[in-house]
Amino acid sequence: MQTINWYPGHMTKAKRELSEDLKLIDVVVEIVDARAPLACRNPDFEELFKNKIRVMLLNKCDLSSPQANREWIRYFQKQGVSVMELVSIGSGAKKNAVSFIEKAGEPVLKRYREKGVSKTLRAIVVGIPNVGKSTFINKLAGMTRAQVGDRPGVTRGKQWVKISPYLELMDTPGLLWAKLDDQDSAKHIAYIGSIRDDILNVEEIAGMLLCDLDRICPDELAKRYPKLAAVEDRSSLEAMLEGVCRSRGFILSGGVFDTERAARIVLDEFRAGKIVKIALERPEAENE
Ligand SMILES: Nc1nc2c(ncn2[C@@H]2O[C@H](COP(=O)(O)OP(=O)(O)OP(=O)(O)O)[C@@H](O)[C@H]2O)c(=O)[nH]1
Ligand SMILES: [Mg+2]
Incomplete structure (x- = not known):
């Protein structure tokens, strides 16, 4: 098989900007595709977000089996990851996800409350291309605020979207790591459409x-x-x-x-x- 090695310029730039924006961010929301959750995990995130509150959304659960979804939730919970099943295009997504993120950010909000400040929780939505980051944000916003598409690389720059007076989400371009050296993972992310077909x-x-x-x-x-x-x-x-x-x-x-x-x-x-x-x-x- 050809070696899949794709790291276009806009991703390098996005990654640099991401480190600069981190000061503003209270919660990191990582979205993965339920069909290949491990292949979706970007190893750079561990280092990049090490001091942040992190949650994971297992998205596109409608495209996987209920049994596998349950197994993955259990697997990540065992590792101490705060994780939730999600169908971004589904009707129940909004209510559950908003309270999930707000609950994760509660320690930050509490700190501010104690100082007498009412703070807007700011969460960044990250993940590899095409996992549904922008679709998720639009669902929560209740309207099309971020551009979406059934191909990778749709979102090019960051964008803040206000969800409520208390919550803002930042959309980001999908990030793939520099070299996809595990070829099984590389295959899986090609199958789910996270690598542009024109370079495959x-x-x-x-x-x-x-x-x-x-x-x-x-x-x-x-x-x-x-x-x-x-x-x-x-x-x-x-x-x-x-x-x-x-x-x-x-x-x-x-x-x-x-x-x-x-x-x-x-x-x-x-x-x-x-x-x-x-x-x-x-x-x-x-x-x-
Ligand atoms: N079946 C299904 N499709 C979904 C779901 N969430 C998103 N999609 C579809 O996945 C495709 C990609 O969605 P986007 O929101 O553009 O993905 P993204 O992560 O923002 O992608 P980039 O901006 O390229 O990084 C679109 O065709 C969405 O309709 C889901 O829960 N289920
Ligand atoms: Mg997008």
Whole structure:
């Protein structure tokens, strides 16, 4: 597989600015994708936010399985992480998340109250690209304040959004760490759409996704692309993509398989939860 190494200039700048803004920030809200929570964690955050109150939101829980969501919540809670399940596009998101963040910030608010000052809690929303940071902020604001999109790198600069007289959130651009040296994690964040497809080999990524799903959830995969059943070499990325071409009739004149089209469809359908709602990572595997 090609080495995925992506650290565009705007991320370097965003990271520098982030350290400068830290003085203003009371709470750090880290958003991860429920399908690959470990791959989403940015190791830089440990050092960057070491003196801050931190919470985690397990977002896009609607695209994973309830069982896996529960396991992840338990896993992070065991590590002392304050964590909550979330569906940013869902209707219940606002009320729960606001009280979750306010509760986390209570020690700060209390300190100010004791001095007779009523303070607005300021929280920064961080996470790798495309995990739903801006969608979350818009949901809490009750309107579109931050630009969103179904691709990474939508938010380019920081932006403060007022949620209530007592809470302000700062949207930030998605940050990926300098080198994605764990290739399993790199694969997972490519699958969930956190790395721009135009710098990836989409056929390779989609082929690997098919092979991985074939191991994790063969029945759901075969249901979506029935002609995959006839593929003999199930570790061949090309043969698997051809199985998708057969299932969807993506065959060009001369009988050539349009594997690029198949690859884009597979990635789109997986990211939208149309193939299966499943976690790519499970906590048990971490304990082994
Ligand atoms: N199914 C589902 N989709 C979601 C959820 N939250 C966000 N999305 C979708 O995920 C995509 C990315 O959302 P954004 O809010 O732009 O993500 P971001 O983290 O701000 O991305 P960058 O600005 O690129 O770092 C959009 O298509 C959202 O509609 C969720 O809970 N469930
Ligand atoms: Mg954004």
